[in-house]
Amino acid sequence: PNVTYISPDGTETTLEARDGDSVMEIAVKNGVKGIVAECGGACSCATCHVYVDEAFVGAAGEVSDLEDDMLDGAESERLPVSRLSCQIKMCAELDGLKVRIAPKQ
Numbered sequence: 001p002n003v004t005y006i007s008p009d010g011t012e013t014t015l016e017a018r019d020g021d022s023v024m025e026i027a028v029k030n031g032v033k034g035i036v037a038e039c040g041g042a043c044s045c046a047t048c049h050v051y052v053d054e055a056f057v058g059a060a061g062e063v064s065d066l067e068d069d070m071l072d073g074a075e076s077e078r079l080p081v082s083r084l085s086c087q088i089k090m091c092a093e094l095d096g097l098k099v100r101i102a103p104k105q
């Protein structure tokens with residue numbers, strides 16, 4: 001499945017992912033700037049905040065209670081489409097996923 005990252009400056013980067021990779025890991029491994037991921041994917045830093053394209057919000061899965069708490073403390077404004085990218089695992093239904101990287105992490 002493919003995932004496209006939109007940076008705060010509007011740059012788009014599309015990457016090929018493997019099923020089960022998190023949206024955070026794919027970005028970090030490929031040098032996509034703007035996703036900091038201080039905690040390495042443990043859902044405890046909120047520096048991997050993204051805004052998920054409306055069309056994929058359902059396929060991106062449920063927000064856990066822990067993620068919900070962490071999003072409340074995120075540096076950038078929390079929107080209804082806000083997610084922590086380490087908590088979104090790629091799968092066939094997410095092919096073509098687009099996420100906007102939050103401007104502050």
Ligand code: FES
Nearest residue numbers: 041043045046086
């Ligand atoms: Fe820390 Fe996602 S990498 S919460």
